[in-house]
Amino acid sequence: MPDFAYPRADDVVLRDATLRDGLQLTGSLLPTEAKVRLARGLFALGFTEIEIGAMARPDRVPPMANTLDVIEALTPDELDKSWIWAATPRSIERALDAGGRNFEYCFSATDSHNLANVGRTVEQSLDAMPDAFEKVLSAGGRIQLTLATSFTCPFDGAVDPDRVIAIATDPRVAGTSSIAVCDTIGQAVPTQVAALVARTLDDTAFDRVYFHGHDTWGLGVANALAAVGAGAAALDGALAGLGGCPFAPGASGNTSTEDLLFALRPAWITPSTFADLVRLGEGLVADVAEPNRSKAAEGARSTSHAFEWVIPAG
Template sequence: MTYSFAPQSILRDVTLRDGLQLTGKMLPTARKLEIARGLLDLGVPELEIGSMARPDLVPPMANTLEVIGELTTDELARCWVWVATPRHVEKAAAAGARNFQYCFSASESHNRANIGRSTDDSLAAMPAAIDIARAVGGRIQLCIATSFTCPFEGAVAADRVLALANDPRADGADGADDIVLADTLGQAVPAQVAALVARVRSESPHRRIVFHGHDTWGLGVANTLAAIGAGANVVDGSLGGLGGCPFAPGASGNTASEDIVFATRPDWLTPATLTALVDIATPMLAELGEPNRSRTAEGSRSEAHAFEWVRPANGH
């Protein structure tokens, strides 16, 4: 039986960046490439494959440039790299990256903890980052972390996020291609997510809206669906709900990619594809010593085999 759900959105799987960065363990380059290619081959539209953060501060990201260097041009066209400075963009571009997620925080305290500078300093450097990305024919996103709450300052006003979204250093004809609204701590609720996404869509320059959610308080899928309903074009998730920000006390795993696609039923998803997705996640999580937080992965192992999304009776 086929399903057609509307509105549709694109999944960006962030396992190899946000998913890994809190684990404290670095997967070898070959293993990261195996996971990335497995996801791309299944039809996952976009991936985050790493970060240019300092390897002494975020050790699991230390081999990001090696991963970029091993991927093909076609593969890299579907992959994003986290950056926070023009120099980050320059180094990633030299390795072959063409899609850059330029990130800073809506809250000053978190930006200083995460990036080591003020939000305005990060924003002031963005035009140079955009120029470098454009020089290699690349795309760049404006990613606003702590768009809803900050671990140090509490609630973040929507007007603050809109001011950053509309800042001339990030918008305009030569501005960011996308805007990422990040519920960094997973503390937002669906009505709040829908309201902010709708405001950004109506009150800021037209571009793709990406919602980046976490499942800390159990509302990851609900918030993702609310974002899609309000106009988000892309939604982030990680395999098994892995992830979190090492500089945000209280942050935990991302919304599980498996749960997002089961809820949204993108065209590339079939019962066999879902089983394969779970089978990519399971050994990876075991290697990392991390639990599988995906409810869909758990449900797929049900004994109710009349439900087509349950893995075959002879499955593992």
């Protein structure tokens, strides 16, 4: 009998968001050296893109307070593979001065969430985008349009896809390298995700779409696979399913990196590499005193040792 070959998704990038979205709801600041160690651990496993922090106000998002220190501690080669969340040209300028290169310029599809999250209307964020783009382009970096609440808003409810497409085709976002459509509070279902990803590819100038999902309603992996099936080039996830938006009532953790990689199984993830990934997530949740929400990590610790993805005891 021939060996059964699991389908692989080698052309899909998994961008780990642990150091940004994953940590932003934790109760304490993870030391810079621990964040740098985690980033290098992810790179060593084979990740080609990770988020390393956010240029958020420390009084509003305390776990991001040492983002500039993390940027300064990483090498240029590491920074080429690192993304930094930002919401204003000034915050981008500060991160560029520290050595940052790649930025997620984030605002929401709705005014209500954008005001709660970054203190601006959508129009104000759009007005500032050309300046942000120019600063990053002049430094030789990349800037991504990251659109929060692309599916539902915690204050306004369902978001019309036409609203997302209108923002994505606004002349002020021209020049950005990619777009991330975000299920910020994890209420989307696979049909919605597939439809919006496909429409973004068909109706805008973007040929590279990221999907950022949360597992609030248990559909994180299903939504991610739907996004890939519709043409998404990259997915976001966080170790142990950590994370959530501090300014979005009802949001819970990101879709787990472990769960996404177990489902996708790109060639660089072997059972041995997966075991190291699980251990990395377990060590992190112990450090930040958070529960591990990854179902794949739980499965990897089962007693079904005939299954190669189970971590051997001992």
